[in-house]
Amino acid sequence: MNENLTVLAIILGIVHSGIRLATPYLYAAIGETFAQRSGVLNLGVEGVMLMGAFFGFFTVFQTGNPWLGLVAAAIIGLLMGLLMSVVSITFQAEQGISGIGLYMFGLGASSLLFKTMLGTVAGVDGFSELKFCFGGSFCLTDIPVLGDIFFSHSIMTYGAFALVPVSWWALNKTTWGLKIRAVGQNPEAVDSLGVSVTAVRYAAVSLGSALAGIGGASLSISLLGIFQENMTNGMGFIAVALVYFGSWRPKGVLLGALLFSAVNALQLWVQVLGLNIPSDVAVMLPYLLTIIALALPFRRSLQPAALTKPFARGEN
């Protein structure tokens, strides 16, 4: 009996931290979905997240206002996205390499700024957990079991989940979304209709990058409340892989993000419970899972036809 309760508590714990940990993945991967649907593989998400995490954290540290931190993270993400766009869209660079350059720059610059502008590890009070109380007495958090799992997160987590239907709507039900999809599928056709391929791709990459910046900030000002050098530790690359895993659809990305954060949560619990699995092996799990997920053959045909192919008028 007692043992069953413990198992239940652990499972609930995993679900709860799974939902929490999905937050940064969702922002970054949904953002990357926009970029990839427009035909640009932005591999620099990891670097963008780190810059967003630092600028968000630094702004909250200075002003005490988490909303300003969010704006700062989005702006620096947008700027990083513009940098990526100039290199990969205007100068048509090999996207596999330009993304690695962006990552190296983001990693170096965020660490440099952290060391020179803050220097010590300090914490901030970012977004706190919402309470959902009505009439001052009844709180949704008080609902047994479910209350704790679903109603004890910060607004950033709810924002991340809300982003999924919003991005689906933007991609599938708006003219702008149609342009993004068309540019990723057949840029020549879009060009012949007088729509600027370059402009659509710039917008998609910059928006995606701004979301990645917010994703980084969700880690530093919401989930953890601290900044550390290289704190994303590969999350950005996993976010790029999640877009492949989710077949370039927001719904699929959501599924992937939940799966991955659950594995991550499981990994943390393995360490907390001191199970007889070496922690190094447990840490390996999400990365191993990513490779396996990428190797699954289903729905690869849904890949945008022009993904990673730069567009130059009259060259094809």
Add this chain to the structure above:
Amino acid sequence: MEKTRVNRQFFERLLDTLLPFLAVLAAFIIGAVILSLQGVNPWEAYKAMVVGAFGSKNGLADTLVKATPLLLVGLGIAIAFRGGVINIGAEGQLIVAAVLTTFVGLQLGDSLNSTLVIVISLIAGAVMGGLWAAIPGYLKAHLGVNEILSTIMMNQIAIQIGFYLLRGPMIDPAEVEAGTNIPHSARLPKAIDMPRFTDLAKSLGFTQSAKDLNLQGASKEIYGVLVEPTRLHSGLIFAIVMAILIYIFLWRTTIGYRIRAVGLNPHASRYAGINVKANMILSMTLSGVFAGLAGAVEILGLHHRMFEPLAVSAGYGFSGIVAALFGKLHPLGMIPSSILFGGLLVGGDKMQRAMQVPQVLIQAILGLVVLFVVSTDYFARKRQNRRVSVD
């Protein structure tokens, strides 16, 4: 008419050569702006960097020590690129190779002839690096898995495997005894250290120091690097020989030709009867072999034991990409390029000590160099297209 054309071609070739330098210059200018904003005099900082990297015997020796893994990793990166695949996994390949090299070296110890043990350990590292890279190569060729993502994930897995082994089975027994449990292996027997330059010089009969010979200025420092005791080891010679061999392999053998053909145009290659998938796996594997050799050489020539995986790989998997790109993915061009970027890494360290500028500035500058170098390719490509359409 003919003359202006020749002039123009000469000018364009000159521009092609200069563009990477302009890209590096631009990255440094942005670095200077960042430094000024932090209240540091960029001129002083860069001066400390150059003097630190090239201005003294020990600085120059350290620069060459760092150029060694950069060149080996860069050769691997170049092979992959030429074969049309991208290897971001050199970091992980280097780590698993360093682990196996250490393991083999410790097992064989001084039971055999020491040269033989060095060779066997090097081969073990090369094979391990190659196998680690063959996995993403196979996944790419047969299952269409994006190799950039899979190699990045393999890096993380390699780091964890390294940590696991160093905390468990491979930990230095002395650490366990002392109770400190620092995750590193025992030191390899001294007999299987790759010889340092000073050992080689001694065996060739150079026993006098620069002071004895009354040398001054640059010749004193250069003589010092070659003859006096520094950290510089024979891995550098090994790497340069490898660069020449790879040049011959890629441009003078049939297998090398096939690899390049697949990289240039997979469709035409398939039509010509070349097995594209097999060549993809081959170029990825070879790429890993060189990253593996870098790891093996770092262990046998410099560290003599395995410790924290990320401290051994030291970012060479990424800085090697920069060195390779700057060397235009040409094995011989990458020799000076590796020395330049080795100097940048050493100089960054010296700058941190002299000016309190964090070394991570170098990381940011390297990233910008990558972005600018791949951007400048655009101009070369554009000219090529024009030439084709004019002709």
